[in-house]
Amino acid sequence: MFSGFDFDVIQRALPxxxxxxxxxxxxxxxxxxxxxxxxxxxALMRLSxxxxxSAPAGGYVNLLRxxxxxxxxxxxxxxxxxxxxxxxxxxxxxxxxPFHSAxxxxxxxxxxxxxxxxxxxxxxxxxxxxxxxxxxxLTYRQSMxxxxxxxxxxxxxxxxxxxxxxxxxxxxxxxxxxxxxxxGAASKVAQRDGRLVEMYLFAALIYFLMCYSASYFVKWLxxxxxxGR
Amino acid sequence: xxxxxxxxKWYGSFQxxxxxTTRVASGEVVVVCxxxxxxxxxxxxxxxxxxxxxxxxxxxxGISVGAPDTDLPRLRSRIGMVFQNFELFPHMKVIxxxxxGQVKVLGRSRDEATEKSMKLLERVGLKDHAPKYPGQLSGGxxxxxxxxxxxxxxxxxxxxxxxxSALDPEMINEVLDVMTELAKEGMTMMVVTHEMGxxxxxxxxxxxxxxxEIEEDAKKEDFFxxxxxxxxxxxxxxxxxx
Numbered sequence: 001m002f003s004g005f006d007f008d009v010i011q012r013a014l015p016x017x018x019x020x021x022x023x024x025x026x027x028x029x030x031x032x033x034x035x036x037x038x039x040x041x042x043a044l045m046r047l048s049x050x051x052x053x054s055a056p057a058g059g060y061v062n063l064l065r066x067x068x069x070x071x072x073x074x075x076x077x078x079x080x081x082x083x084x085x086x087x088x089x090x091x092x093x094x095x096x097x098p099f100h101s102a103x104x105x106x107x108x109x110x111x112x113x114x115x116x117x118x119x120x121x122x123x124x125x126x127x128x129x130x131x132x133x134x135x136x137x138l139t140y141r142q143s144m145x146x147x148x149x150x151x152x153x154x155x156x157x158x159x160x161x162x163x164x165x166x167x168x169x170x171x172x173x174x175x176x177x178x179x180x181x182x183x184g185a186a187s188k189v190a191q192r193d194g195r196l197v198e199m200y201l202f203a204a205l206i207y208f209l210m211c212y213s214a215s216y217f218v219k220w221l222x223x224x225x226x227x228g229r
Numbered sequence: 230x231x232x233x234x235x236x237x238k239w240y241g242s243f244q245x246x247x248x249x250t251t252r253v254a255s256g257e258v259v260v261v262c263x264x265x266x267x268x269x270x271x272x273x274x275x276x277x278x279x280x281x282x283x284x285x286x287x288x289x290x291g292i293s294v295g296a297p298d299t300d301l302p303r304l305r306s307r308i309g310m311v312f313q314n315f316e317l318f319p320h321m322k323v324i325x326x327x328x329x330g331q332v333k334v335l336g337r338s339r340d341e342a343t344e345k346s347m348k349l350l351e352r353v354g355l356k357d358h359a360p361k362y363p364g365q366l367s368g369g370x371x372x373x374x375x376x377x378x379x380x381x382x383x384x385x386x387x388x389x390x391x392x393x394s395a396l397d398p399e400m401i402n403e404v405l406d407v408m409t410e411l412a413k414e415g416m417t418m419m420v421v422t423h424e425m426g427x428x429x430x431x432x433x434x435x436x437x438x439x440x441x442e443i444e445e446d447a448k449k450e451d452f453f454x455x456x457x458x459x460x461x462x463x464x465x466x467x468x469x470x471x
Contacts, residue, residue: 131279132316136330136382137306146329150320 006195010202013189020185021206027103027181028168034107035167036160039114044144046119057115064112069105070173076105077177098177110167117159121152158222165214169207182206230255230386230417231276236285238271245271246282247441253386258418260428260449263438264464269421270313272438273390276419277308290385306334309379313391315371317363317378323350324359327378335382342381349377353407369400376407386417393424425468429453437461 045057064072077098085091096104125148133143153160172183180188183203190199231253238246245268253259261269274280275287278294278301287294292304317326324346331342350356353373355366363371372392379387389408393401405427412418412431422428428435428449435452437445437460444458456462 126314126316128312128314128316129318131274132310132312132318134279134302135277135305135308135310135312136378137302137304137334138330139302142333146333147318151318154320 005198007198009189009193009195009198013185013193013199016189017182017185020180020182023179024168024171024181024183027106027171027174028164030103031106031110031167031171032164034103035110035114036118038107038111039118040149042111042115043118043122046115047122061112061115064109065116069109069170070176072109073102073105073173073176076101076108098174098179102174102177102179106167106171110163113163114160117156117163118152121156122148124155125151158218161218161221162215165211165218168214169211230257230290231419232286232288233272233276234286234288236272236275236282236287238268238275238280238282238284245441246275248285249438249441249443250285251436251443251446253417253419255417256415257433258412258416258420258431259434259436260432261419261421261436261438262423262425262428262464263444267438268441269438270390273388273419273421276388277305277310279310302334306330306382307385309376309382309384309387311372311375311379311387311389311392313394315363315368315375315395317371317375319363321362322359323355323361323363323366323374326363326374327381330378331381345381346377349380350374353377354403367400368396369403372396372400372404373407376404376411380411386419387411389418389420389422391421391423393422423468425453425465437464439464 042057042061045053046061048054076096080096080101129147129151130143133147138146171181174181175184175187186199186203190196193199233249233251236246236249237244249268249272251259261273263269271280275282276289276294278287278299282295285295289304289308293299294301294304317323318329321329324343327346327349328339328342331337331345332339337345347356347359350359353376355370355373355377358366358370358374363374366374376392392408393404396404401424405424408418408420408427409431420427420432432449435445435447435449436443437452437456437458439460445452445456445461447456452461453465456465
């Protein structure tokens with residue numbers, strides 16, 4: 001069945017595909033870190049008893065979660081430079097460039113999802129722990145940093161990583177702003193050499209192997225953690 | 230030391246505390262008892278501001294707990310509190326549980342704090358358990374660690390919120406022994422508990438609550454000898470009759 005296949009094309013494309021994979025991994029990692037940091041802040045805002053904090057965070061999360069990711073990427077690439085030009089009145093104001101605008105779009109988009117995960121994680125820590133921290137005289141900030149968040153993140157690690165795996169796949173959408181990630185690299189080679197089947201099969205295989213082993217790792221982590229509990 | 234004046238608290242339209250007034254003098258041990266849902270735990274949490282209240286005033290060492298300009302963390306650091314479910318921090322070793330407040334709130338050095346913590350662990354009979362995690366200890370041991378954690382802050386008073394209610398019967402005494410010793414040393418204590426034996430041995434005064442009200446606030450001898458209110462008589466007859 002593979003008689004008509006040209007496996008050589010894959011081998012020749014490997015260095016280029018490798019670069020694409022590095023881009024994909026880098027973007028995933030940066031957006032994940034940014035998303036978790038920002039998501040934690042949003043989660044703390046949403047849990048605040050001050051409406052001035054919780055309402056904007058809630059609005060933000062609901063807006064981003066009801067918007068397709070591809071639209072957010074477009075916004076940041078095409079609309080933000082336009083808005084900057086309008087606001088500053090400088091017709092030559094440059095955009096951020098595709099990489100930075102994509103990174104910001106992914107970070108902001110992921111932050112909305114991480115916010116909800118982290119909010120649930122914080123709420124999973126029993127209220128008595130908050131009382132105990134406060135009773136010692138710890139401030140809100142100290143209680144969060146030393147008592148609540150460490151426990152919350154420990155509970156959340158599997159689901160945070162799972163969200164990261166989804167993000168890893170979603171980064172393939174950067175092709176819409178002309179960036180070349182792993183998927184983009186595969187696609188370009190496929191079209192240049194007219195080897196669509198080989199390249200797309202290869203890309204699928206690599207995505208599958210990486211995501212499957214990552215979810216396996218998450219499962220292992222979860223099992224290990226549950227034993228220790 | 231602790232003055233509770235006419236406080237009232239509502240959850241929505243439901244009033245959980247109604248005009249509660251009582252006091253704990255320096256060196257005094259006051260036991261708060263009453264049927265479950267009577268507001269005892271809520272009342273004791275008002276003393277260090279863990280539960281906000283809408284009416285009245287609580288003064289601790291002359292400082293108003295409810296006043297908006299009160300430095301609550303600072304005030305709380307001077308009042309020890311022990312909870313029904315221990316509430317040790319499960320992700321920290323026993324020794325780090327006791328060090329945390331000393332280092333973060335009182336600004337002691339880690340060495341200083343550890344020295345103090347080890348002394349307190351020895352006092353509650355758990356010196357060898359310092360490097361363990363709370364999950365590796367029995368309930369009674371965890372509660373003794375929690376008492377050590379509260380004492381490490383050199384509190385001017387201690388609040389106990391049903392400290393033995395979550396314990397297996399055979400572990401209750403090891404916790405009560407530590408508390409009895411504390412009382413003998415002259416610690417100011419407010420204790421919510423159903424342990425009437427402890428109350429009759431250790432308390433100076435007993436406060437009886439029902440339906441969010443303080444029904445009776447009497448010297449121990451008077452309370453156990455002849456409670457005035459009918460509800461207190463009923464409660465005592467139920468709790469002592471076995």
